[in-house]
Amino acid sequence: MKVTAAVARSQGAPLTIEELELDELRHGEVRVRMVGVGICHTDAIVRDGVYPTPLPAVLGHEGSGIVEAIGDGVTSVAPGDHVVLAAAYCGHCTRCRRGEMAYCENLMAADFGGRRLDGSTALSADGEAISSHFFGQSSFSTHANVVEESVVKIPADVPLEHLGPLGCGFNTGAGTVLNELQPEIGSTLAVFGAGAVGAAAIMAAKVRDCATIIAVDIHDSRLELARELGATHVINSRTEDLGQTLASITNGAGVDYVVDTTGRPELLRAAADGIAVRGTVALVAATRPGTEVSFEIGASLVKGWTFKTVVQGSSVPQSFLPQLIQLWREGRFPIDALITEYSLDDINQGFADSADGTTIKPVVIF
Incomplete structure (x- = not known):
């Protein structure tokens, strides 16, 4: 045809x-x-x-x-x-x-x-x-x-x-939080990149009752929308020092979970430096093969932190997408x-x- x-x-x-x-x-x-x-x-x-x-x-x-x-x-x-x-x-x-x-x-x-x-x-x-x-x-x-x-x-x-x-996009962001990270009630979660995937992660963090939800982006309009979707704090990484601001928001304790949607090595390094003890950095961005990131592994050893990559929100679409539709019906997505x-x-x-x-x-x- x-x-x-x-x-x-x-x-x-x-x-x-x-x-x-x-x-x-x-x-x-x-x-x-x-x-x-x-x-x-x-x-x-x-x-x-x-x-x-x-x-x-x-x-x-x-x-x-x-x-x-x-x-x-x-x-x-x-x-x-x-x-x-x-x-x-x-x-x-x-x-x-x-x-x-x-x-x-x-x-x-x-x-x-x-x-x-x-x-x-x-x-x-x-x-x-x-x-x-x-x-x-x-x-x-x-x-x-x-x-x-x-x-x-x-x-x-x-x-x-x-x-x-x-x-894809909304599945990836929400699934990374709801299926893979499963943050505890009251935990701290930061999302690097407040585009479609990041916005879905922010909404999912609100669904999980994270106490502190931090949106990081370079577009103020996206950060304003991130607040409407559930972010408790926003950082414009173009005009603010990302590491210092994360430390200030968490009173030096670090972020429990970071979802990186950017794939930018300098931001992933900042995520690793700002992660809390036993925290997790999850990369979901599709990036050019061969891209490398350097992490500090001396002082950070005692944190017991985790770096992982997440594909498609670790979801089974036939079961997870109906869950997202239910959240949409309820006004939570x-x-x-x-x-x-x-x-x-x-x-x-x-x-x-x-x-x-x-x-x-x-x-x-x-």
Whole structure:
């Protein structure tokens, strides 16, 4: 069938809006008509060649839509179901069988390979192969053939347009706090970077009843919103000394938990220097391979602190995303405050506005 999609054709170049051919459903696939799709930092770094998805490609991995058809073997959804699309996983490796889908041993092939396991792609343009199945979905398109593992059925009475980012950005921030760190009531948690992922982490920290929630960013507008979402303190790291301010807020005790969404080595070093005894620094940012950070390991040895990386909020999307929707229903996860809508034709403006801080979470509405 013919679809309209945003295509990444060359590294660093704007996406082009094109008519493509979407092939027939294969075993285990679901055809989804997109209603909305978030624009994520990971889309940008793949467009720019930081991660290895072959170009040309249709990116997009925060889709939401309605099931139009199902392939052979699909049992979790039926035509007409409302769905949010999340990251793909193989389902059969050791990690998947342990319920650790975010750490699938075949993650790179499932999410970044641009092909089905048999080497085929679902998309083409006049016989030219276009990489598909990005994160199992390639949702910068009016329709997509999506692997069943990426599909999460949601209640039909929930508005679909803004829910796509639950599949990645909001899932990552909230899941890192709720699933991985699980901070104690009354603890101190700092979030470095108050974009979409960071904002979700702040909201989740409030859900967990952290007593002190610190938002760190360089945009005052984001810091103001972070306060509205639950931050008790904000730091503009461009105008304030981050280390001194963290020490002042915690009376020298340090921060119990840090969620870093920036991937900037100097900020990770500051997080490690400002961590409390038995504290944890969690890195969630997708950063260029080869990036290194230096930590002090002499005096900090006696802290017994932890540094860890967290993927997709350590969540199982099919069970965790419904929990986030319940929090949204209760008014405790107000994602709509973060979202700015764009048309598919304006998708490159969405990328630009996200990069310069104008927009926290751009969402393309079909």
